[in-house]
Amino acid sequence: MILIFLGKPGSGKGTQANLVSKKIKIPVISMGEILRNIEKQKTLLARIVRQRIDKGDLIPDKLAQIILRKRLQKKDCRQGYILDGFPRTLKQARGFKEKIDKVVYVDVSDKTIIKRLSSRLECSCGMVYNLVTNPPRKKGICDRCGKNLRRRKDDEPKTIKKRLQIYKKQTRPLIRFYSQKGILVKVDGEKGIKEIFGNIIGILKGLNNK
Ligand code: AMP
Numbered sequence: 095m096i097l098i099f100l101g102k103p104g105s106g107k108g109t110q111a112n113l114v115s116k117k118i119k120i121p122v123i124s125m126g127e128i129l130r131n132i133e134k135q136k137t138l139l140a141r142i143v144r145q146r147i148d149k150g151d152l153i154p155d156k157l158a159q160i161i162l163r164k165r166l167q168k169k170d171c172r173q174g175y176i177l178d179g180f181p182r183t184l185k186q187a188r189g190f191k192e193k194i195d196k197v198v199y200v201d202v203s204d205k206t207i208i209k210r211l212s213s214r215l216e217c218s219c220g221m222v223y224n225l226v227t228n229p230p231r232k233k234g235i236c237d238r239c240g241k242n243l244r245r246r247k248d249d250e251p252k253t254i255k256k257r258l259q260i261y262k263k264q265t266r267p268l269i270r271f272y273s274q275k276g277i278l279v280k281v282d283g284e285k286g287i288k289e290i291f292g293n294i295i296g297i298l299k300g301l302n303n304k
Contacts, residue, residue: 095120095174096192097298098181100268101200103257104211104249105283106290108222110200111178113291118298121170125179127220128161129153148247150256152264155185183264187271195301197272198294202283204258211254215243227287 095118099107108124115122133144146153162180165171181187202210213225217236223229223243231237248257272278281293 095195095301097174097176098194098197098272099176099178099200100197100265100272100278101283102202102204102207102261102265104207104214104254105200105202106210106287107198107200107283108178109228109287110198110290110294111176113287114294114298115176117295120174120176122176122178123162123165123171123180125158125162125177125182128165132161148253150248150253150260152182152260155183155189158182158186159189181268184267184271187268194272194277196297197268197278198297199269199272199278199280200283200290201280206284207258208251208254211249212251214246214249216246217241217243 097111097114097120099111101107108122108126111122111124129143129147133140133147142157143153152158158180162177166175181190210224210226215223215225215230215234217223217239218241219236219239221236221238223236230243234243235241236243247253269278279297281290281297283290285293
């Protein structure tokens, strides 16, 4: 099964993709996470990626496509996967030739996005928290590994606004693109994490029964 999770930055698509991944046992391939790992290296590529991400810009399509293709060749993707954060442009979408089962669009207002992203904290182990909706048990400390939590550089208010603008210009057209193909489903991302998850699982069950 190949699923794509689509939505604004901070819509909760990553959280939902991870929950669904645990339930149906296929991996989440998060483009943002792959890029944040590349960023940590001491290479020219790392520098290019870091500059783009910190400014809230997308990395070039070609680069995103190559990085993704390489990741999808790994063994764990053989039974299927969930894409989180790819495609993000029409060019990336058109270049992705695999058969997609469903595109789950998590719909959230700008107001909620700004509120959520400015209260998002992450850990270097990959765990993501939200001070309002999903806080860590101990303030500022990761539940999983005990390290200090930090705010992503691109979650600063000015950068959030820019990322939302880029989303509107470059990523939002994908909603139409996939709905014309008849594979887009929309879920209300304003609801609580559990309720949204229940809705998505309901949709996916329907898929299996077809
Ligand atoms: P995310 O964690 O999904 O919000 O991604 C963080 C950042 O990584 C984005 O703001 C972009 O700079 C970059 N990025 C992630 N996915 C893509 C993509 N498919 N194409 C280009 N840039 C991306």
